[in-house]
Amino acid sequence: MILITSWEWESYIWNHLEIVEGRMQKDGHEKAVLLGKSASQMLRKQVGDSLQLLGSEFPVCGIYESTSMIESGAIVIPLGVMQSHSDNAGKINFVNLRFSPGVDKARGREICDRIENLHSGLSASLASEAAQRNSTTRAVKGMTLAVTLLSMVVGLASVMNTMLMSVFERTVEIGVLRAIGWKAARIRHMILLEATLLGISGGVLGVLLGFLVRELLYLFPSISGTIRIEIGLEAIVFTILFATVVGALSGLYPAIRASRMKPTVAFRHQ
Structure with a gap:
Protein backbone atom coordinates (compact mmCIF):
# COMPACT_ATOMS: atom_id res chain seq x y z
CA MET A 1 0.00 0.00 0.00
CA SER A 86 -9.82 16.11 -5.26
CA ASP A 87 -12.72 18.54 -4.68
CA ASN A 88 -11.53 19.15 -1.12
CA ALA A 89 -10.77 22.87 -1.27
CA GLY A 90 -10.17 24.27 2.20
CA LYS A 91 -10.26 20.84 3.84
CA ILE A 92 -7.45 19.15 5.78
CA ASN A 93 -7.11 15.94 7.78
CA PHE A 94 -4.47 16.95 10.27
CA VAL A 95 -2.00 19.61 11.35
CA ASN A 96 1.65 18.87 12.15
CA LEU A 97 3.17 20.70 15.09
CA ARG A 98 6.88 20.84 15.84
CA PHE A 99 7.91 21.38 19.44
CA SER A 100 10.81 23.56 20.47
CA PRO A 101 14.06 21.79 21.35
CA GLY A 102 14.04 20.40 24.88
CA VAL A 103 10.35 19.48 25.04
CA ASP A 104 10.14 15.93 26.42
CA LYS A 105 7.38 13.37 25.94
CA ALA A 106 5.55 14.30 29.14
CA ARG A 107 5.45 17.98 28.15
CA GLY A 108 4.34 17.00 24.67
CA ARG A 109 1.49 14.94 26.09
CA GLU A 110 0.44 17.94 28.21
CA ILE A 111 0.35 20.16 25.11
CA CYS A 112 -1.79 17.57 23.32
CA ASP A 113 -4.26 17.56 26.22
CA ARG A 114 -4.52 21.35 26.12
CA ILE A 115 -5.24 21.25 22.37
CA GLU A 116 -8.00 18.67 22.84
CA ASN A 117 -9.60 20.83 25.54
CA LEU A 118 -9.95 23.71 23.07
CA HIS A 119 -12.78 21.98 21.20
CA SER A 120 -14.68 18.73 21.64
CA GLY A 121 -14.00 17.69 18.05
CA LEU A 122 -10.23 18.06 18.24
CA SER A 123 -7.91 15.12 18.75
CA ALA A 124 -4.18 15.55 19.36
CA SER A 125 -1.50 12.93 19.87
CA LEU A 126 2.22 12.45 19.69
CA ALA A 127 3.61 10.81 16.57
CA SER A 128 4.42 7.60 18.44
CA GLU A 129 0.90 7.42 19.90
CA ALA A 130 -0.76 8.10 16.55
CA ALA A 131 1.07 5.21 14.92
CA GLN A 132 -0.04 2.81 17.66
CA ARG A 133 -3.67 3.95 17.67
CA ASN A 134 -4.14 4.18 13.93
CA SER A 135 -7.35 2.28 13.17
CA THR A 136 -6.21 1.30 9.69
CA THR A 137 -3.01 -0.17 11.07
CA ARG A 138 -4.95 -2.13 13.68
CA ALA A 139 -7.40 -3.40 11.07
CA VAL A 140 -4.63 -4.55 8.74
CA LYS A 141 -2.79 -6.27 11.60
CA GLY A 142 -6.01 -7.98 12.69
CA MET A 143 -6.78 -9.20 9.19
CA THR A 144 -3.22 -10.41 8.74
CA LEU A 145 -3.35 -12.34 12.01
CA ALA A 146 -6.72 -13.88 11.08
CA VAL A 147 -5.46 -14.98 7.66
CA THR A 148 -2.27 -16.38 9.22
CA LEU A 149 -4.21 -18.40 11.80
CA LEU A 150 -6.63 -19.66 9.16
CA SER A 151 -3.73 -20.65 6.92
CA MET A 152 -2.13 -22.55 9.80
CA VAL A 153 -5.34 -24.47 10.56
CA VAL A 154 -5.91 -25.34 6.90
CA GLY A 155 -2.26 -26.26 6.45
CA LEU A 156 -2.23 -28.46 9.55
CA ALA A 157 -5.38 -30.28 8.46
CA SER A 158 -4.17 -30.78 4.88
CA VAL A 159 -0.69 -32.05 5.71
CA MET A 160 -1.97 -34.23 8.56
CA ASN A 161 -4.56 -35.81 6.28
CA THR A 162 -1.90 -36.44 3.63
CA MET A 163 0.48 -38.03 6.14
CA LEU A 164 -2.27 -40.19 7.70
CA MET A 165 -3.18 -41.51 4.25
CA SER A 166 0.50 -42.15 3.58
CA VAL A 167 0.87 -44.10 6.83
CA PHE A 168 -2.28 -46.10 6.06
CA GLU A 169 -1.10 -47.00 2.55
CA ARG A 170 2.35 -47.99 3.86
CA THR A 171 1.12 -50.09 6.76
CA VAL A 172 2.81 -53.24 5.46
CA GLU A 173 6.03 -51.35 4.69
CA ILE A 174 6.12 -49.96 8.23
CA GLY A 175 5.45 -53.45 9.60
CA VAL A 176 8.38 -54.84 7.65
CA LEU A 177 10.65 -52.08 8.95
CA ARG A 178 9.59 -52.86 12.52
CA ALA A 179 10.11 -56.58 11.91
CA ILE A 180 13.70 -56.11 10.68
CA GLY A 181 14.62 -54.13 13.75
CA TRP A 182 13.66 -50.49 13.22
CA LYS A 183 12.93 -48.82 16.54
CA ALA A 184 9.71 -46.89 17.10
CA ALA A 185 11.73 -43.67 17.40
CA ARG A 186 13.29 -44.24 13.97
CA ILE A 187 9.85 -44.76 12.38
CA ARG A 188 8.63 -41.63 14.13
CA HIS A 189 11.57 -39.59 12.88
CA MET A 190 11.05 -40.84 9.33
CA ILE A 191 7.40 -39.74 9.23
CA LEU A 192 8.24 -36.41 10.87
CA LEU A 193 10.99 -35.77 8.33
CA GLU A 194 8.62 -36.52 5.46
CA ALA A 195 5.99 -34.17 6.88
CA THR A 196 8.57 -31.42 7.40
CA LEU A 197 9.90 -31.79 3.86
CA LEU A 198 6.32 -31.65 2.60
CA GLY A 199 5.83 -28.39 4.51
CA ILE A 200 9.06 -26.90 3.13
CA SER A 201 8.06 -27.87 -0.41
CA GLY A 202 4.67 -26.23 0.10
CA GLY A 203 6.33 -23.06 1.40
CA VAL A 204 8.71 -22.81 -1.56
CA LEU A 205 5.85 -23.50 -3.97
CA GLY A 206 3.77 -20.81 -2.25
CA VAL A 207 6.55 -18.24 -2.65
CA LEU A 208 6.93 -19.07 -6.35
CA LEU A 209 3.16 -18.87 -6.79
CA GLY A 210 3.19 -15.47 -5.08
CA PHE A 211 5.74 -14.15 -7.57
CA LEU A 212 3.67 -15.58 -10.44
CA VAL A 213 0.43 -13.98 -9.22
CA ARG A 214 2.22 -10.66 -8.78
CA GLU A 215 3.45 -10.70 -12.37
CA LEU A 216 -0.02 -11.67 -13.62
CA LEU A 217 -1.54 -8.72 -11.75
CA TYR A 218 0.91 -6.40 -13.48
CA LEU A 219 -0.71 -7.35 -16.79
CA PHE A 220 -3.62 -5.09 -15.78
CA PRO A 221 -2.73 -1.41 -16.44
CA SER A 222 -4.96 -0.19 -13.61
CA ILE A 223 -2.79 -2.11 -11.16
CA SER A 224 0.66 -1.87 -12.69
CA GLY A 225 0.41 1.90 -12.98
CA THR A 226 -0.60 2.56 -9.39
CA ILE A 227 0.79 -0.04 -7.01
CA ARG A 228 3.80 -2.26 -6.66
CA ILE A 229 3.52 -5.54 -4.76
CA GLU A 230 6.82 -6.05 -3.01
CA ILE A 231 7.80 -9.54 -1.83
CA GLY A 232 10.79 -8.95 0.41
CA LEU A 233 13.34 -11.37 1.81
CA GLU A 234 11.71 -11.27 5.24
CA ALA A 235 8.36 -12.36 3.78
CA ILE A 236 10.02 -15.21 1.87
CA VAL A 237 11.91 -16.45 4.94
CA PHE A 238 8.80 -16.18 7.13
CA THR A 239 6.68 -18.10 4.62
CA ILE A 240 9.13 -20.98 4.36
CA LEU A 241 9.68 -21.13 8.13
CA PHE A 242 5.94 -20.97 8.73
CA ALA A 243 5.33 -23.82 6.28
CA THR A 244 8.14 -25.84 7.87
CA VAL A 245 6.63 -25.49 11.35
CA VAL A 246 3.16 -26.38 10.05
CA GLY A 247 4.57 -29.47 8.33
CA ALA A 248 6.41 -30.61 11.44
CA LEU A 249 3.42 -30.07 13.75
CA SER A 250 0.99 -31.80 11.41
CA GLY A 251 3.30 -34.82 11.19
CA LEU A 252 3.35 -35.44 14.94
CA TYR A 253 0.17 -37.51 15.20
CA PRO A 254 0.80 -39.63 12.06
CA ALA A 255 4.38 -40.22 13.25
CA ILE A 256 3.25 -41.37 16.70
CA ARG A 257 0.58 -43.58 15.18
CA ALA A 258 3.06 -45.19 12.80
CA SER A 259 5.65 -45.75 15.54
CA ARG A 260 3.12 -47.63 17.68
CA MET A 261 2.17 -49.99 14.89
CA LYS A 262 2.85 -53.67 15.68
CA PRO A 263 4.39 -55.84 12.92
CA THR A 264 1.71 -58.52 13.37
CA VAL A 265 -1.07 -55.97 12.93
CA ALA A 266 0.65 -54.52 9.86
CA PHE A 267 0.99 -57.92 8.16
CA ARG A 268 -2.63 -58.76 8.97
CA HIS A 269 -3.60 -55.51 7.17
CA GLN A 270 -2.20 -57.02 3.95
Whole structure:
Protein backbone atom coordinates (compact mmCIF):
# COMPACT_ATOMS: atom_id res chain seq x y z
CA MET A 1 0.00 0.00 0.00
CA ILE A 2 1.32 3.44 -0.96
CA LEU A 3 0.30 6.57 0.93
CA ILE A 4 -0.55 9.76 -0.95
CA THR A 5 0.10 12.72 1.33
CA SER A 6 0.08 16.47 0.85
CA TRP A 7 1.61 19.28 2.89
CA GLU A 8 1.18 23.03 2.91
CA TRP A 9 3.97 24.53 0.82
CA GLU A 10 5.29 26.71 3.65
CA SER A 11 5.39 23.77 6.08
CA TYR A 12 8.68 22.86 7.75
CA ILE A 13 8.09 19.21 6.81
CA TRP A 14 9.43 19.76 3.29
CA ASN A 15 12.82 20.70 4.73
CA HIS A 16 13.65 17.22 6.01
CA LEU A 17 13.18 15.53 2.63
CA GLU A 18 16.53 14.59 1.11
CA ILE A 19 16.21 14.81 -2.68
CA VAL A 20 18.41 12.12 -4.27
CA GLU A 21 17.16 12.47 -7.86
CA GLY A 22 15.51 15.33 -9.73
CA ARG A 23 14.20 18.30 -7.79
CA MET A 24 11.47 19.48 -5.47
CA GLN A 25 8.36 21.21 -6.79
CA LYS A 26 9.07 24.82 -7.80
CA ASP A 27 6.17 26.14 -5.74
CA GLY A 28 2.97 25.05 -4.08
CA HIS A 29 1.02 25.22 -7.33
CA GLU A 30 3.17 23.01 -9.55
CA LYS A 31 1.31 19.93 -10.69
CA ALA A 32 4.06 17.41 -9.94
CA VAL A 33 4.79 14.75 -7.35
CA LEU A 34 7.72 13.63 -5.25
CA LEU A 35 8.21 9.90 -4.73
CA GLY A 36 9.84 8.29 -1.73
CA LYS A 37 12.64 5.93 -2.68
CA SER A 38 10.61 2.86 -1.69
CA ALA A 39 7.56 4.16 -3.56
CA SER A 40 9.70 4.74 -6.65
CA GLN A 41 10.91 1.15 -6.54
CA MET A 42 7.45 -0.29 -5.92
CA LEU A 43 5.84 1.76 -8.70
CA ARG A 44 8.83 1.37 -11.03
CA LYS A 45 8.75 5.09 -11.70
CA GLN A 46 11.68 7.46 -12.18
CA VAL A 47 12.09 11.22 -12.60
CA GLY A 48 10.31 12.25 -15.79
CA ASP A 49 7.74 9.45 -15.67
CA SER A 50 4.06 10.15 -15.07
CA LEU A 51 1.57 8.80 -12.54
CA GLN A 52 -2.19 8.55 -12.95
CA LEU A 53 -3.55 10.09 -9.75
CA LEU A 54 -6.87 11.68 -8.85
CA GLY A 55 -8.04 11.32 -12.43
CA SER A 56 -5.09 13.24 -13.87
CA GLU A 57 -1.49 12.77 -15.01
CA PHE A 58 1.18 13.91 -12.55
CA PRO A 59 4.83 14.02 -13.66
CA VAL A 60 7.46 12.80 -11.20
CA CYS A 61 9.78 15.74 -10.53
CA GLY A 62 11.96 14.15 -7.86
CA ILE A 63 12.76 11.19 -5.62
CA TYR A 64 13.63 11.58 -1.96
CA GLU A 65 15.00 9.50 0.88
CA SER A 66 13.56 9.41 4.38
CA THR A 67 14.39 7.55 7.58
CA SER A 68 10.66 7.00 8.05
CA MET A 69 9.43 3.79 6.42
CA ILE A 70 6.00 5.34 5.83
CA GLU A 71 7.38 8.49 4.21
CA SER A 72 9.82 6.48 2.08
CA GLY A 73 6.85 4.65 0.59
CA ALA A 74 4.74 7.77 0.01
CA ILE A 75 3.78 10.09 -2.83
CA VAL A 76 4.02 13.77 -1.81
CA ILE A 77 1.94 16.51 -3.44
CA PRO A 78 1.58 20.17 -2.39
CA LEU A 79 -1.59 20.64 -0.36
CA GLY A 80 -3.13 23.18 -2.73
CA VAL A 81 -2.68 20.89 -5.73
CA MET A 82 -4.20 17.95 -3.86
CA GLN A 83 -7.22 20.00 -2.78
CA SER A 84 -7.89 21.38 -6.25
CA HIS A 85 -7.77 17.93 -7.88
CA SER A 86 -9.82 16.11 -5.26
CA ASP A 87 -12.72 18.54 -4.68
CA ASN A 88 -11.53 19.15 -1.12
CA ALA A 89 -10.77 22.87 -1.27
CA GLY A 90 -10.17 24.27 2.20
CA LYS A 91 -10.26 20.84 3.84
CA ILE A 92 -7.45 19.15 5.78
CA ASN A 93 -7.11 15.94 7.78
CA PHE A 94 -4.47 16.95 10.27
CA VAL A 95 -2.00 19.61 11.35
CA ASN A 96 1.65 18.87 12.15
CA LEU A 97 3.17 20.70 15.09
CA ARG A 98 6.88 20.84 15.84
CA PHE A 99 7.91 21.38 19.44
CA SER A 100 10.81 23.56 20.47
CA PRO A 101 14.06 21.79 21.35
CA GLY A 102 14.04 20.40 24.88
CA VAL A 103 10.35 19.48 25.04
CA ASP A 104 10.14 15.93 26.42
CA LYS A 105 7.38 13.37 25.94
CA ALA A 106 5.55 14.30 29.14
CA ARG A 107 5.45 17.98 28.15
CA GLY A 108 4.34 17.00 24.67
CA ARG A 109 1.49 14.94 26.09
CA GLU A 110 0.44 17.94 28.21
CA ILE A 111 0.35 20.16 25.11
CA CYS A 112 -1.79 17.57 23.32
CA ASP A 113 -4.26 17.56 26.22
CA ARG A 114 -4.52 21.35 26.12
CA ILE A 115 -5.24 21.25 22.37
CA GLU A 116 -8.00 18.67 22.84
CA ASN A 117 -9.60 20.83 25.54
CA LEU A 118 -9.95 23.71 23.07
CA HIS A 119 -12.78 21.98 21.20
CA SER A 120 -14.68 18.73 21.64
CA GLY A 121 -14.00 17.69 18.05
CA LEU A 122 -10.23 18.06 18.24
CA SER A 123 -7.91 15.12 18.75
CA ALA A 124 -4.18 15.55 19.36
CA SER A 125 -1.50 12.93 19.87
CA LEU A 126 2.22 12.45 19.69
CA ALA A 127 3.61 10.81 16.57
CA SER A 128 4.42 7.60 18.44
CA GLU A 129 0.90 7.42 19.90
CA ALA A 130 -0.76 8.10 16.55
CA ALA A 131 1.07 5.21 14.92
CA GLN A 132 -0.04 2.81 17.66
CA ARG A 133 -3.67 3.95 17.67
CA ASN A 134 -4.14 4.18 13.93
CA SER A 135 -7.35 2.28 13.17
CA THR A 136 -6.21 1.30 9.69
CA THR A 137 -3.01 -0.17 11.07
CA ARG A 138 -4.95 -2.13 13.68
CA ALA A 139 -7.40 -3.40 11.07
CA VAL A 140 -4.63 -4.55 8.74
CA LYS A 141 -2.79 -6.27 11.60
CA GLY A 142 -6.01 -7.98 12.69
CA MET A 143 -6.78 -9.20 9.19
CA THR A 144 -3.22 -10.41 8.74
CA LEU A 145 -3.35 -12.34 12.01
CA ALA A 146 -6.72 -13.88 11.08
CA VAL A 147 -5.46 -14.98 7.66
CA THR A 148 -2.27 -16.38 9.22
CA LEU A 149 -4.21 -18.40 11.80
CA LEU A 150 -6.63 -19.66 9.16
CA SER A 151 -3.73 -20.65 6.92
CA MET A 152 -2.13 -22.55 9.80
CA VAL A 153 -5.34 -24.47 10.56
CA VAL A 154 -5.91 -25.34 6.90
CA GLY A 155 -2.26 -26.26 6.45
CA LEU A 156 -2.23 -28.46 9.55
CA ALA A 157 -5.38 -30.28 8.46
CA SER A 158 -4.17 -30.78 4.88
CA VAL A 159 -0.69 -32.05 5.71
CA MET A 160 -1.97 -34.23 8.56
CA ASN A 161 -4.56 -35.81 6.28
CA THR A 162 -1.90 -36.44 3.63
CA MET A 163 0.48 -38.03 6.14
CA LEU A 164 -2.27 -40.19 7.70
CA MET A 165 -3.18 -41.51 4.25
CA SER A 166 0.50 -42.15 3.58
CA VAL A 167 0.87 -44.10 6.83
CA PHE A 168 -2.28 -46.10 6.06
CA GLU A 169 -1.10 -47.00 2.55
CA ARG A 170 2.35 -47.99 3.86
CA THR A 171 1.12 -50.09 6.76
CA VAL A 172 2.81 -53.24 5.46
CA GLU A 173 6.03 -51.35 4.69
CA ILE A 174 6.12 -49.96 8.23
CA GLY A 175 5.45 -53.45 9.60
CA VAL A 176 8.38 -54.84 7.65
CA LEU A 177 10.65 -52.08 8.95
CA ARG A 178 9.59 -52.86 12.52
CA ALA A 179 10.11 -56.58 11.91
CA ILE A 180 13.70 -56.11 10.68
CA GLY A 181 14.62 -54.13 13.75
CA TRP A 182 13.66 -50.49 13.22
CA LYS A 183 12.93 -48.82 16.54
CA ALA A 184 9.71 -46.89 17.10
CA ALA A 185 11.73 -43.67 17.40
CA ARG A 186 13.29 -44.24 13.97
CA ILE A 187 9.85 -44.76 12.38
CA ARG A 188 8.63 -41.63 14.13
CA HIS A 189 11.57 -39.59 12.88
CA MET A 190 11.05 -40.84 9.33
CA ILE A 191 7.40 -39.74 9.23
CA LEU A 192 8.24 -36.41 10.87
CA LEU A 193 10.99 -35.77 8.33
CA GLU A 194 8.62 -36.52 5.46
CA ALA A 195 5.99 -34.17 6.88
CA THR A 196 8.57 -31.42 7.40
CA LEU A 197 9.90 -31.79 3.86
CA LEU A 198 6.32 -31.65 2.60
CA GLY A 199 5.83 -28.39 4.51
CA ILE A 200 9.06 -26.90 3.13
CA SER A 201 8.06 -27.87 -0.41
CA GLY A 202 4.67 -26.23 0.10
CA GLY A 203 6.33 -23.06 1.40
CA VAL A 204 8.71 -22.81 -1.56
CA LEU A 205 5.85 -23.50 -3.97
CA GLY A 206 3.77 -20.81 -2.25
CA VAL A 207 6.55 -18.24 -2.65
CA LEU A 208 6.93 -19.07 -6.35
CA LEU A 209 3.16 -18.87 -6.79
CA GLY A 210 3.19 -15.47 -5.08
CA PHE A 211 5.74 -14.15 -7.57
CA LEU A 212 3.67 -15.58 -10.44
CA VAL A 213 0.43 -13.98 -9.22
CA ARG A 214 2.22 -10.66 -8.78
CA GLU A 215 3.45 -10.70 -12.37
CA LEU A 216 -0.02 -11.67 -13.62
CA LEU A 217 -1.54 -8.72 -11.75
CA TYR A 218 0.91 -6.40 -13.48
CA LEU A 219 -0.71 -7.35 -16.79
CA PHE A 220 -3.62 -5.09 -15.78
CA PRO A 221 -2.73 -1.41 -16.44
CA SER A 222 -4.96 -0.19 -13.61
CA ILE A 223 -2.79 -2.11 -11.16
CA SER A 224 0.66 -1.87 -12.69
CA GLY A 225 0.41 1.90 -12.98
CA THR A 226 -0.60 2.56 -9.39
CA ILE A 227 0.79 -0.04 -7.01
CA ARG A 228 3.80 -2.26 -6.66
CA ILE A 229 3.52 -5.54 -4.76
CA GLU A 230 6.82 -6.05 -3.01
CA ILE A 231 7.80 -9.54 -1.83
CA GLY A 232 10.79 -8.95 0.41
CA LEU A 233 13.34 -11.37 1.81
CA GLU A 234 11.71 -11.27 5.24
CA ALA A 235 8.36 -12.36 3.78
CA ILE A 236 10.02 -15.21 1.87
CA VAL A 237 11.91 -16.45 4.94
CA PHE A 238 8.80 -16.18 7.13
CA THR A 239 6.68 -18.10 4.62
CA ILE A 240 9.13 -20.98 4.36
CA LEU A 241 9.68 -21.13 8.13
CA PHE A 242 5.94 -20.97 8.73
CA ALA A 243 5.33 -23.82 6.28
CA THR A 244 8.14 -25.84 7.87
CA VAL A 245 6.63 -25.49 11.35
CA VAL A 246 3.16 -26.38 10.05
CA GLY A 247 4.57 -29.47 8.33
CA ALA A 248 6.41 -30.61 11.44
CA LEU A 249 3.42 -30.07 13.75
CA SER A 250 0.99 -31.80 11.41
CA GLY A 251 3.30 -34.82 11.19
CA LEU A 252 3.35 -35.44 14.94
CA TYR A 253 0.17 -37.51 15.20
CA PRO A 254 0.80 -39.63 12.06
CA ALA A 255 4.38 -40.22 13.25
CA ILE A 256 3.25 -41.37 16.70
CA ARG A 257 0.58 -43.58 15.18
CA ALA A 258 3.06 -45.19 12.80
CA SER A 259 5.65 -45.75 15.54
CA ARG A 260 3.12 -47.63 17.68
CA MET A 261 2.17 -49.99 14.89
CA LYS A 262 2.85 -53.67 15.68
CA PRO A 263 4.39 -55.84 12.92
CA THR A 264 1.71 -58.52 13.37
CA VAL A 265 -1.07 -55.97 12.93
CA ALA A 266 0.65 -54.52 9.86
CA PHE A 267 0.99 -57.92 8.16
CA ARG A 268 -2.63 -58.76 8.97
CA HIS A 269 -3.60 -55.51 7.17
CA GLN A 270 -2.20 -57.02 3.95
